[in-house]
Amino acid sequence: MPDIRIDNLTKRFGEVTAVNRLALDIAHGEFVTLLGPSGCGKTTTLRCLAGLEEPNEGELWFGDRCVFSDRKGVFISPGARGIGLVFQNYALWPHMTVFYNVAFGLRKKGLPKAEIRRRVTEILELLGLQGYEDRYPSELSGGQQQRVALARMIVTEPQILLFDEPLSNLDAKLRMTLRAELKHLHSQIGATTVYVTHDQVEALTLSTRIAVMNQGVLQQVGTPAEVYHHPENLFVAEFMGNPSANLIPATVTEEGPPPKVMLKPYPKMPIALQARATLPQGKEVIVNVRPEDVEIKAIPTSEAIPAVLTATLPTGSECVSYLKTKGEALEIVTKGPEEMHRPLRPGQEVWLVLKRGNVFDEETGKRLLSFGFADGGTN
Amino acid sequence: MNSSRAFQRLRRLLRRPERAWGLALIVGLIVFVVIPVAYMALHSFMFDSLGPRYVRGAQPGDWTLFYWTRVLTGSLSRAIFWEPFSHSLIIAILMSAIAIPLGSLFAWLVVRTDIPLKGLFNSVLIIPYIVPSWTIGLAWLTVFKAERFGGQPGLFHSLFGVDPPAWVGYGLLPIVISLGAHYVPYSFILLRGALASVDARLEESAEILGAKRMEILRKITFPLVLPALGSAFVLTFGKGLGEFACQAFLGLPIRYYTLSTRVYSAFEHRQHGQGYVLTMILILMTTLTVLANQKLIGARKKFTTISGKGARHKPVKLGAWRIPATGLLLAFVLAFVVAPIGLIAWETFMRYEGQYSLSNFTLHYWVGRGDPMLADGQPGIFRSSFILGAIKNSVLLAGATALASGVIGILLGYAVVRARGTWLSRTIEFLSFTPYMIPGIAFGGIYLSIFARKWGPLPALYGTFALLAITCVAKYLPYSSSSGISAMHQIDPTLEEAAEIHGEGWLGRFRKVILPLAKGGFLSAFLLTFITTMRVLDLIVLLVTPQTRTMTSIIFRYQQQGYTQHAYGIMLLIVGITLAGHYLVRRLGGRIQF
Numbered sequence: 001m002p003d004i005r006i007d008n009l010t011k012r013f014g015e016v017t018a019v020n021r022l023a024l025d026i027a028h029g030e031f032v033t034l035l036g037p038s039g040c041g042k043t044t045t046l047r048c049l050a051g052l053e054e055p056n057e058g059e060l061w062f063g064d065r066c067v068f069s070d071r072k073g074v075f076i077s078p079g080a081r082g083i084g085l086v087f088q089n090y091a092l093w094p095h096m097t098v099f100y101n102v103a104f105g106l107r108k109k110g111l112p113k114a115e116i117r118r119r120v121t122e123i124l125e126l127l128g129l130q131g132y133e134d135r136y137p138s139e140l141s142g143g144q145q146q147r148v149a150l151a152r153m154i155v156t157e158p159q160i161l162l163f164d165e166p167l168s169n170l171d172a173k174l175r176m177t178l179r180a181e182l183k184h185l186h187s188q189i190g191a192t193t194v195y196v197t198h199d200q201v202e203a204l205t206l207s208t209r210i211a212v213m214n215q216g217v218l219q220q221v222g223t224p225a226e227v228y229h230h231p232e233n234l235f236v237a238e239f240m241g242n243p244s245a246n247l248i249p250a251t252v253t254e255e256g257p258p259p260k261v262m263l264k265p266y267p268k269m270p271i272a273l274q275a276r277a278t279l280p281q282g283k284e285v286i287v288n289v290r291p292e293d294v295e296i297k298a299i300p301t302s303e304a305i306p307a308v309l310t311a312t313l314p315t316g317s318e319c320v321s322y323l324k325t326k327g328e329a330l331e332i333v334t335k336g337p338e339e340m341h342r343p344l345r346p347g348q349e350v351w352l353v354l355k356r357g358n359v360f361d362e363e364t365g366k367r368l369l370s371f372g373f374a375d376g377g378t379n
Numbered sequence: 380m381n382s383s384r385a386f387q388r389l390r391r392l393l394r395r396p397e398r399a400w401g402l403a404l405i406v407g408l409i410v411f412v413v414i415p416v417a418y419m420a421l422h423s424f425m426f427d428s429l430g431p432r433y434v435r436g437a438q439p440g441d442w443t444l445f446y447w448t449r450v451l452t453g454s455l456s457r458a459i460f461w462e463p464f465s466h467s468l469i470i471a472i473l474m475s476a477i478a479i480p481l482g483s484l485f486a487w488l489v490v491r492t493d494i495p496l497k498g499l500f501n502s503v504l505i506i507p508y509i510v511p512s513w514t515i516g517l518a519w520l521t522v523f524k525a526e527r528f529g530g531q532p533g534l535f536h537s538l539f540g541v542d543p544p545a546w547v548g549y550g551l552l553p554i555v556i557s558l559g560a561h562y563v564p565y566s567f568i569l570l571r572g573a574l575a576s577v578d579a580r581l582e583e584s585a586e587i588l589g590a591k592r593m594e595i596l597r598k599i600t601f602p603l604v605l606p607a608l609g610s611a612f613v614l615t616f617g618k619g620l621g622e623f624a625c626q627a628f629l630g631l632p633i634r635y636y637t638l639s640t641r642v643y644s645a646f647e648h649r650q651h652g653q654g655y656v657l658t659m660i661l662i663l664m665t666t667l668t669v670l671a672n673q674k675l676i677g678a679r680k681k682f683t684t685i686s687g688k689g690a691r692h693k694p695v696k697l698g699a700w701r702i703p704a705t706g707l708l709l710a711f712v713l714a715f716v717v718a719p720i721g722l723i724a725w726e727t728f729m730r731y732e733g734q735y736s737l738s739n740f741t742l743h744y745w746v747g748r749g750d751p752m753l754a755d756g757q758p759g760i761f762r763s764s765f766i767l768g769a770i771k772n773s774v775l776l777a778g779a780t781a782l783a784s785g786v787i788g789i790l791l792g793y794a795v796v797r798a799r800g801t802w803l804s805r806t807i808e809f810l811s812f813t814p815y816m817i818p819g820i821a822f823g824g825i826y827l828s829i830f831a832r833k834w835g836p837l838p839a840l841y842g843t844f845a846l847l848a849i850t851c852v853a854k855y856l857p858y859s860s861s862s863g864i865s866a867m868h869q870i871d872p873t874l875e876e877a878a879e880i881h882g883e884g885w886l887g888r889f890r891k892v893i894l895p896l897a898k899g900g901f902l903s904a905f906l907l908t909f910i911t912t913m914r915v916l917d918l919i920v921l922l923v924t925p926q927t928r929t930m931t932s933i934i935f936r937y938q939q940q941g942y943t944q945h946a947y948g949i950m951l952l953i954v955g956i957t958l959a960g961h962y963l964v965r966r967l968g969g970r971i972q973f
Contacts, residue, residue: 052876079882091873095895105881156881 002061003028003192004049004160009058011044018044019055020216026209031186031193033203036213037239042196045213046162049194050085051078062160079108081160084153084191088165090145092137098124098148099133105156123155143174150182154189161186163195167202179205200240204228212236229373231358234365237288243320243333246294248287248354249362252279258371261287261359265325266305271354273371279359285368289357291320291335293372296344297351304351307332309344323350396885401794401803404787408810411853415825416662416817422828423447423655430652446652450660459641459653460660467638470554470626471619477559478615481711482566483608488704489567490574493694495701500708502965506716508564509961510954511914511931513624515557517938517950518719520628521726523548531732531943534722550635558625560715562618566611573607574600579692592695609675617668621661621818623917624931628938638664639820639917646824646921654828658821666816720954727948744944760948766933770952773930776844777912780851784859785905787852789897792863797872811860814853819917826850827921842924850922851912858911859904866900867893903967910960914953 002025009022019041026032034042047053049060051067054075060068062083067076092101099120106116124130127147137145146166153161166182167175183206186193197203203210204224212219212227212235220232231237237245253270254260259279260270279285297304307323310331321344323332332352344350356372423446430437434445450460485504488494507515524533525542535543546552577600585595623639630640638661645654697704726732730741730753742759743750749758760766791811798804814822826849830840840846852859870893878888894901916931923932930949937946 050876050880052879077882078876078879083880085877085880087873087877089871089873091871091877093874093877093892093896104878108881108883152877 002026003030003063004194005059005061006045006049007059007061009045009048009055009060011041011048011053011055017216019048021058022213022216022218024211024218024221026192026194028192029190031195031206031208033195033197033207033210034213035197035200035203035210035239036219038198039215040213041216042198042213043164044216046085046164046194046196049160050083050162051076051081082158083160083162084156084158085162086146086149086153086164086166088168090137090149090166090169092145092148092152094137097134097136098129098140101137101148102151102155104152109156119155120151123151127151142170143178146170146178150185154185154191159191161189161191161193163193163197165197165199166195168197168199175202182206200242212239214239230367230370231288232367234286234288234360237358237360237367241290243291243335245288245290245357246332248289248330248332250285250287250359252281252283252285255279255281259359259369261285263287263305265330269303271303273359273369274356275369275371277369279368283368284362286360286362287354287357288360289354291333293355293357294332294334295353295355296321296323296334296336297353298343300351301353304353307350307352309346309348309350311346312344323352325352395797397794397797398803400790401798401807404791404794404807405803405810408807408856411849412810412813412856415829416813418829419655419658419825423652423659425652427649427651429649446656450653450656458636460638460657463636463638463641464660466551466630466636467620469551470558470637471616473551473555474559474562474619475612475615477555478562479566479608479612481559482563482611483570483604485563485708485711486567486570486574488697488708490571491692491695492697492704493701494697494704494708496705496708500712503712503716504567504708505564506958507561508568509910509957510720511624511916511950511957512558512561512622513628513916514723514950514954515560515715515719516553516625516628517947518722519553519557520548521722521947523553525549531941533733534735537733537735545633549629549633553629554626554635557629558619558622560711561625562615563711563715565615565618566608569607569611569614570604573604577603582692606675610672613668613672613675617665617672620668621665621820621917623818623820623920624935627935631939639818642820642824643921646827651828654824658824661821662817665818669816720951723947723954724951727944727951729944732943744948754942754945757942757945760945760952763945765928766945766949769928769930769933769949772844772928773913776847776851776929777909779848780855780912781905781908783848783852784855784908785901787856788859788863788904789866789893789901790863791856791860792865792867793893795860795864796867808860808864811856813857814855815857817854819854819915820920822854823850823918823921826853841922842927844927847919847922847927847929850918851915854918855908855911859908862900862904862907866897866904869900870896899967903964906960906964906967910957910964913956913960 004024004026006022006024006026009019010017011019022041022045024032034045036042044053048055048068055068055070057070058068059066059070062081065076066072066074067081068074093104096104102120102123103116106119111119120133121130124133127150129144129147129151132140132144132148137148140148149166167178170178179202186206195203195206207224209221210224210227211221214235220227220236222230227236228240231240234247238247249264250261251264252259253262255278256273257276257278258272258274259277260272261279262270273287300306306326308326309321309323311322313320313322318335318337321334323334324330325332334352354372356370358370359368360366361368424442424444426434426437426439426441426443426445428439430439430441430443430445434443437443437445450456453459485500489497489500489504494500520533522534523543524531525545525548526532526536527542527545532542533548542548581603582595582599585599590598621639623643626637627640627643629635630637636644638657642654642657642661645651645657725735727744728740728742729735730739730743741747743753745759746761747753747759748762749756757763791807795804795808817825826846827841830846833839840849874892874896875888878892883891914931916935919929920932920935923929930953934946934949934953937943937949
């Protein structure tokens with residue numbers, strides 16, 4: 001039995017449908033990230049799970065307990081759901097010290113004083129906050145506030161942990177550290193976790209599974225690798241990855257296997273895609289290749305597209321290059337270890353090889369096949 | 380399906396009780412704001428109880444245009460309406476002409492130049508607006524009053540042996556000067572804010588392009604603060620139209636009527652129909668000014684420039700002008716802050732009015748036991764049970780009003796902020812703002828006529844303390860709601876949700892999260908309403924009875940009866956209380972209300 005079952009969840013705000021018939025099962029101990037651009041409905045979904053919003057339709061189950069159902073008229077209040085929630089702004093009560101912030105839930109449960117003190121102290125120690133009990137939130141750094149929020153959430157030992165973009169107010173370095181801490185914490189506690197973010201790196205690094213959402217509709221659910229390498233539709237393909245994946249319009253010239261396509265920016269020579277599947281002849285498709293899957297060659301090779309380098313952006317460990325294909329100019333972005341790009345100069349002519357990627361139906365935006373992967377592109 | 384929808388709705392209402400009390404607030408606002416105004420508008424077209432005396436065969440309650448034609452076109456319309464109307468307009472225009480240039484000049488001097496004593500001026504220049512509007516007017520009378528209009532000679536007479544001309548002592552000139560000075564702080568505060576928010580880089584850019592200082596002032600600074608200036612003008616103008624007390628103290632002795640004193644005398648003489656018509660016209664005019672101001676605020680928003688942490692302005696060097704400018708500010712402070720309060724205080728220590736000598740000094744009017752030769756044997760302020768009763772009433776009224784306003788403000792703010800974007804929120808916000816457009820004297824008049832009678836289960840409230848409190852609370856709704864709303868805006872909804880996650884019900888959330896966080900705002904709103912109520916006259920002058928007398932109402936009465944020292948003594952107490960209250964508010968970080 002899944003730990004969380006979201007069944008046909010719909011939430012409307014007036015005319016706007018924030019979440020549209022969302023269905024998702026989450027197993028015990030999983031760390032699922034709701035990922036998507038702002039306004040995609042991910043936070044609304046989380047707030048529905050927490051009970052802070054009441055959905056219009058659908059059902060929510062925590063284990064064998066129904067916490068919301070429009071048909072049965074069930075709505076369990078947030079306090080009775082056994083959840084913990086960390087808000088984006090932490091929502092620490094500014095008029096209470098760290099101790100009282102963390103102790104709030106325990107006091108609410110009516111635990112004896114000594115027990116409360118013991119558990120709060122224990123949790124603060126776990127999060128490296130010993131000695132800060134009597135500080136007020138305003139006297140803490142952003143990272144410390146974040147830890148207090150974590151402590152306040154887990155001290156009551158909720159079965160389900162909910163996070164609403166908890167790291168987005170922190171600077172990049174701190175974010176990295178806390179990501180590691182969160183992952184460690186999750187493996188220690190093992191509570192089922194739902195985590196909302198718009199930051200794909202966060203989603204990829206933390207999650208066991210990622211649920212990508214757009215405009216209230218679930219686009220794809222899968223492991224980080226699945227979502228990253230085998231996006232199910234063009235939205236996911238474009239959304240995942242930074243810089244964005246290259247989208248090259250093409251026409252299928254041979255069914256295969258391996259199928260061949262004619263790339264529109266370079267219609268001189270069909271290119272074979274390393275896949276065991278077939279594509280219908282004459283179909284208009286979009287070939288999607290991640291920047292790191294485009295190889296730059298200084299000399300022409302077979303099935304390589306000629307292009308001109310326009311700019312290189314080295315970051316130290318790697319280098320992003322912008323290129324324009326010859327003929328019908330299309331911008332192509334590549335990414336790779338810096339050394340590879342170093343000898344290249346803007347204006348220089350190079351040849352591009354598409355190592356692996358996905359092919360989408362231009363009309364429906366759905367993925368037709370993957371190519372160039374070790375598993376032969378059946379996925 | 381349907382019943383479960385209804386059930387869902389009910390449950391939502393219980394989880395979010397702000398909606399429930401939002402509805403309750405709307406009902407309250409309708410009862411205390413909408414219905415009174417509608418009642419008055421309707422009754423301006425009906426014969427009042429005195430109707431039969433004017434028109435043969437008229438029955439009270441019959442539909443008629445009698446009052447409208449009497450006020451606007453009848454043979455008495457000149458005296459009843461047109462002359463007071465023109466007086467009100469002239470007063471409003473002239474006092475704005477004093478208040479706005481002076482206020483803006485002072486603001487510029489204090490914010491932008493190297494003038495000395497900035498801290499002092501910043502806090503002292505707003506005093507004329509903190510004390511009652513009639514403080515300067517009463518002080519004026521101690522200097523320029525004439526024996527002819529009742530009472531004793533003033534300082535002018537005792538210095539020069541003759542009475543000053545009547546137009547110096549009463550009517551247009553003193554009203555314009557004392558109200559003008561009273562509202563100087565108003566544009567001072569508005570312009571001070573506007574000038575400080577102009578990004579220095581905008582001016583520096585002009586400087587780099589070679590503009591001279593005057594040119595920058597004229598071409599950059601002035602246009603940028605123009606909307607604020609417009610706001611200051613419109614608001615001052617509107618306040619001038621509706622002001623009552625100063626116009627009554629300085630106008631009524633020589634029968635110099637304005638619209639607001641006409642409203643007062645109409646209700647005072649039970650000519651309700653006529654009072655309604657005059658009130659409607661007065662409200663219409665002040666409403667127009669408020670609408671004009673909202674247009675200007677719209678314009679001001681357009682002028683808001685994007686600026687980060689704006690560079691600091693380097694102060695303009697006044698050079699040779701530094702001394703005259705400082706002198707001007709000091710003179711203003713001396714003439715309109717120090718002198719009025721000093722003169723009022725002095726007055727209370729004079730055995731016989733107008734004799735400015737040490738031998739005339741007495742504490743009789745403060746602690747005396749009563750002397751048949753002085754003030755008809757009235758005992759001193761601290762020995763008169765009548766006055767002590769009024770002080771008690773005033774403090775009780777101010778306390779009750781401030782407490783109720785504070786609580787309602789918090790509830791209102793909560794309902795408005797949490798329901799942001801819904802019709803409920805918009806309706807509450809709009810309705811609670813309406814009393815702002817109704818001048819105090821008109822508001823009092825409306826409440827007088829409505830609550831003089833019984834309404835179903837509601838008993839006739841006239842003559843009760845409750846009526847005074849209700850009137851004040853209703854009239855101050857715009858202030859209480861805006862302070863409540865801004866207090867609630869400071870409290871992020873997630874702070875409450877975090878408590879909800881831990882199973883805290885709304886009462887607990889209110890007690891443990893909202894109230895502790897809103898405390899500071901609540902306290903300063905409480906104090907501000909307290910001092911506002913302490914000094915209020917126009918709103919309650921029509922509603923008080925001897926039992927419910929307040930400090931301000933007996934000043935009004937004593938001034939007419941010639942118990943000057945008593946009146947001024949009580950006045951001094953009010954000035955002291957308002958200044959102390961304001962000092963506390965400043966300490967709490969609160970701000971003066973408009």
